Amino acid sequence: MKKSWKWLAGILALMMLLALLPQSSEPVQAAPAPRDNYLKKVKQKGELVMGTSPDFPPYEFVQNIDGKSKVVGMDVEIGRKIARDLGVKLIVRTMDFDSLLVALETGKIDMVISGMSATPKRAKSVAFSEAYYKSGQDLLIRTTDKDKYHDYRSFVGQAIGAQTGSLQATLIKEQAKKTKLKTMDKDSDLILGLKTNKFDAVAVDTATASAFVKNTDGITAIRSGFKVDSNGSAIAFHKGAQSLVKAANKSIAEIKQQNLINKQYLPQAGKYLADSKSKTSNSMWAYKDFFIAGVGYTLFISAIAVFFGFLLGALLALMRLSHNHLIHAVATAYIEFVRGTPLMVQLLFIYFGLGLLVNIPALLSGIIAVALNSAAYVAEVIRSGINSIAKGQTEAARSLGLSRKKTMRYVIMPQAMKNIWPALGNEFVSLIKESSIVSVIGVTDLIYQSRVVQADTYRGVMPLVITMVLYFIITFSLSTLMKHFERKMDHD
Numbered sequence: 001m002k003k004s005w006k007w008l009a010g011i012l013a014l015m016m017l018l019a020l021l022p023q024s025s026e027p028v029q030a031a032p033a034p035r036d037n038y039l040k041k042v043k044q045k046g047e048l049v050m051g052t053s054p055d056f057p058p059y060e061f062v063q064n065i066d067g068k069s070k071v072v073g074m075d076v077e078i079g080r081k082i083a084r085d086l087g088v089k090l091i092v093r094t095m096d097f098d099s100l101l102v103a104l105e106t107g108k109i110d111m112v113i114s115g116m117s118a119t120p121k122r123a124k125s126v127a128f129s130e131a132y133y134k135s136g137q138d139l140l141i142r143t144t145d146k147d148k149y150h151d152y153r154s155f156v157g158q159a160i161g162a163q164t165g166s167l168q169a170t171l172i173k174e175q176a177k178k179t180k181l182k183t184m185d186k187d188s189d190l191i192l193g194l195k196t197n198k199f200d201a202v203a204v205d206t207a208t209a210s211a212f213v214k215n216t217d218g219i220t221a222i223r224s225g226f227k228v229d230s231n232g233s234a235i236a237f238h239k240g241a242q243s244l245v246k247a248a249n250k251s252i253a254e255i256k257q258q259n260l261i262n263k264q265y266l267p268q269a270g271k272y273l274a275d276s277k278s279k280t281s282n283s284m285w286a287y288k289d290f291f292i293a294g295v296g297y298t299l300f301i302s303a304i305a306v307f308f309g310f311l312l313g314a315l316l317a318l319m320r321l322s323h324n325h326l327i328h329a330v331a332t333a334y335i336e337f338v339r340g341t342p343l344m345v346q347l348l349f350i351y352f353g354l355g356l357l358v359n360i361p362a363l364l365s366g367i368i369a370v371a372l373n374s375a376a377y378v379a380e381v382i383r384s385g386i387n388s389i390a391k392g393q394t395e396a397a398r399s400l401g402l403s404r405k406k407t408m409r410y411v412i413m414p415q416a417m418k419n420i421w422p423a424l425g426n427e428f429v430s431l432i433k434e435s436s437i438v439s440v441i442g443v444t445d446l447i448y449q450s451r452v453v454q455a456d457t458y459r460g461v462m463p464l465v466i467t468m469v470l471y472f473i474i475t476f477s478l479s480t481l482m483k484h485f486e487r488k489m490d491h492d
Contacts, residue, residue, distance in 0.1 A: 039086075039243035042110055048088050050079040051109035053097035053163075055187045055455050057211035058269035059115035059233070062452045069290060069444075069452045072272050074265040075113040078132060078235075081260070082111075082251045093362075095442045096185045098165030099348075101126060104238060106355040111237050111244065115205060117167040118234035126236040129248040133261055134232030137168065137224040138209035140194060140202040144218075149201065151225030152176040159199035161190045168203035171226040185440075186451060191216060192460030207266075211273055215458050284466055287453045294449030295470055301363070301445065302432045305370040309431065310424075312371070313378025318408075320383055331379070338376035344437055346373055351441050366438030366445075374431050381423045385416035418489045425482035429475045446470060 042048050052075060054060045060073040071092050083090035093109055100112045104126060118128040139160070141149055149155060152175065159180040162169040172181045182199045184190050190202045195218060204212070209221040235252075237244045255261060284291075319331035338346070351365040360368070389412050397407040439448035450467040454460055 036240055036243050038110070038238065038241035039247055042088060042244065043086060046088050047091050048079070048083040048086060048111070049091045049093060049109045050076075051093050051095060051100045051103050051112045052076070052114040053100065053186075054094050055451075056097075056115045056205070056208055057215075057273055058207055058266060059205075060113075061211075061269075061272070062455045063272045063275070064287065064290075064456050069449075069456070073269045074133070074261060075115060077260075077265040077268065078252075078255065079111075079113050081255060082235075082248050085251045085254075086247060093442055096440050097163055098185070099352075099440065101236065102348075102352050104236060106352045107238075107359065108352065108355055110241075111235050111248070113235050115208070115233050116236055117228070117230040117232065118236075119167060119170070119230050121170075122236070125239065127239050127241055127245050129235040129237070129245050130252050131232035131234045132252045132255060133207075136206040137171065137226045137228060138204060138206045138221045139224045140191070140204060140209055140212060140219050140221055141200065142194065142218060143220050145200070146220050146222070149222060151223055152179065152203075153225060155179045155201060158201070161193055161199045161202045162204075163187055163190065167228070167230065168205075171224075171228065172203060175226055186455075187212075188451065188454045188458075188460065191219070191458075192454075194219060195460070211269075212458075215273055284453070284462055287457070287463075290449045290453055291446070291466060291470060293444060294446035294467075295474070297363075297443065297445040297448075298432065298435055299474070301367055301370060301435045301438060301443070302428075304367050305374055305431055305435065306428050308371040309374030309378055312375035314382055316375060316379035317382035317386065320379065321386060335376045335379055338373055339380075343369065343373045343434055344440065347437055347441065362438070362441045362443050365441060366435070366443045370431060370435050370438070373434070374427065377427055378424070381420050381427060382416065384423075385420035386412055388419050389415050421482065421486050421489060425479060425486070428482070429478055432475055432478065433471065 052060045052071065054062045054071045054073070056073075058073055059075045060071055062069050063072045064070075065072075071094060076090075076092060079092070080090050093103075095103060097114060100109075100114055100116070101122070103109045104112050112126075116122070118131060122128070139149070139152065152160070152172070155176065156178045157180070159182050160172055160176065161182045161184060162172055164183040164185050169181060169183050172179060180199075182193070184193065187202075187204065187208070190204075191212060193199055194202050195216075203224060203226075206221075213219060213221050235248050237248070316331045316335060319327045320335065322328050322331075347366065347369040350369050351360060351362060354360055354365075393411055393415070394407055397411045398404075402410070436445060436447040439445055439451070442448070444452075446467055450463040453463040457463070
C-alpha cells in the first residue's frame with residue numbers, strides 16, 4: 001500500500017511541475033505569424049475536406065441513393081461549387097455538430113459547412129466567409145398545441161429542445177431564461193423527443209422547420225420570436241486560413257449573383273426530401289444494406305479491439321504483478337487512469353488531440369480507443385485470475401525444476417483462464433456494445449447506420465428496434481460461444 005502511495009505521489013508531483021513550467025519570468029517574444037499556405041495545401045493534395053452534421057435538411061441530410069447512404073443538400077452543393085472553382089475534389093466527413101469546430105481546429109477538415117450561423121462568439125475562434133444564406137428561427141410544436149403557443153414567451157416553465165452547440169441552444173439560454181433547455185446531438189432525436197412528449201418545442205432554423213413539417217406527421221412550426229445577432233449561415237475555416245476564405249467568398253459571390261441557391265440548390269434538396277417522404281411507407285427491408293454494413297463495421301471493430309485488448313491486457317497484468325517497481329508503477333498508472341476516465345473522452349482525445357501531431361483516420365481511432373480501454377479491464381480480470389491460484393501450485397512447479405516463465409505458461413495461466421473465462425466473456429460482450437461510441441466521430445457502425453435510416457425515413461423508433469435486435473443477436477451469439485468453451489474447460 002505504501003508503495004502505491006509513493007508512485008501516486010510521484011505522478012501528482014510531476015503533474016504539478018509540468019503545470020508550473022509555463023509560468024516563466026523571462027519575457028516571451030511573440031512568435032511570427034504563420035504563413036497562410038492553406039489554399040496551397042488544398043491544391044497540392046487535390047482535396048477539399050468539408051465537415052458537416054447531416055441531420056439539418058435542407059442544408060445537409062442523408063439520402064438513400066441506389067442502396068448507399070449519401071450526404072446531400074444545399075450546403076453540399078455549395079461545397080462542391082467551391083471545390084470545383086479550386087480545381088479539387090470535395091470530400092465530405094460527417095460528425096456531430098458540436099465536434100465540427102474541434103475537427104477544424106485540429107486539422108481533420110478544411111472547412112465547416114453545416115448551416116452554421118456566423119456569430120461574434122464563434123468568430124473569435126474561426127474565420128468565417130461571407131454569409132451565403134439567411135433564414136429565420138422557428139419553433140416546432142405538436143399540431144395539437146398550435147393554439148396553445150405563439151412564440152418562445154409562451155413556454156414559461158416548459159422544455160424546449162435544441163441541437164447541442166447550436167445557435168438555437170444559445171438563443172434559448174440567453175433569451176428564453178424562463179424555459180428549460182434540453183439539448184441533443186441530432187435533430188432527428190429532437191423530433192422524436194417532441195413527438196413522445198419529452199419536451200414541448202424544438203428550436204430550429206426556418207428552412208429546416210419547413211423541411212421537417214413537410215415530411216413529419218403531427219408537427220407544425222411557429223415563429224420563435226428570438227432576436228438573432230448573426231448575418232446568416234456562413235462557412236467556417238481555420239483562423240489563419242484567409243486564403244481559403246477569399247476563395248470561398250469568390251464562389252459565394254457567384255452563387256448569389258446567379259441565384260443558385262433558390263434556382264438550383266434548394267429545389268434539388270426539396271426533390272431529395274420528397275423522395276425520402278415517399279419511402280416512409282416502405283418497410284425497413286429496403287434499408288437492409290445499411291444495417292448489414294453497420295453490423296460489419298461493428299464486428300470488425302470489436303474483433304480487432306478484442307484481440308489487441310486481450311494481448312495488451314495480459315501484458316499489463318504481468319507488469320502489474322512484476323516485482324520491478326518501475327514496471328509495476330507504469331502498469332498501475334495506465335490501468336487506473338484508463339478505468340478512471342470515460343471512453344468517449346479517450347476516443348475524442350485520440351481522434352482530435354493526437355490529430356495535432358498525426359492524422360489518425362476515424363476508423364483507426366475508434367479501434368485504438370476501444371482496444372486501449374478494454375485492455376485496462378482485461379488486465380484486472382487476468383490479474384485477479386492469476387492471484388486466485390494457490391501459491392502452492394507455483395512452489396510445486398518450481399520444485400519440479402520448471403522456470404518462472406514455464407510455471408506461468410503451463411501451470412498458472414491454464415488454471416487462471418478457467419477461473420476468469422466468464423468474466424472475460426462479460427468484458428467482450430460489453431466491448432461490442434461500447435464500440436457504438438465510435439459513431440460520434442463518423443465511423444459507420446451499427447448505431448451510425450441506424451441514425452442514417454432515421455434521417456432518411458423520418459422514422460424514429462423502428463430503426464432503434466432493429467438496432468437493438470441486431471445487437472442482441474451479436475452479443476447472445478458471443479455469450480453462447482463463450483459458454484460452450486466454458487463447459488469444455490469445466491473439468492478437474
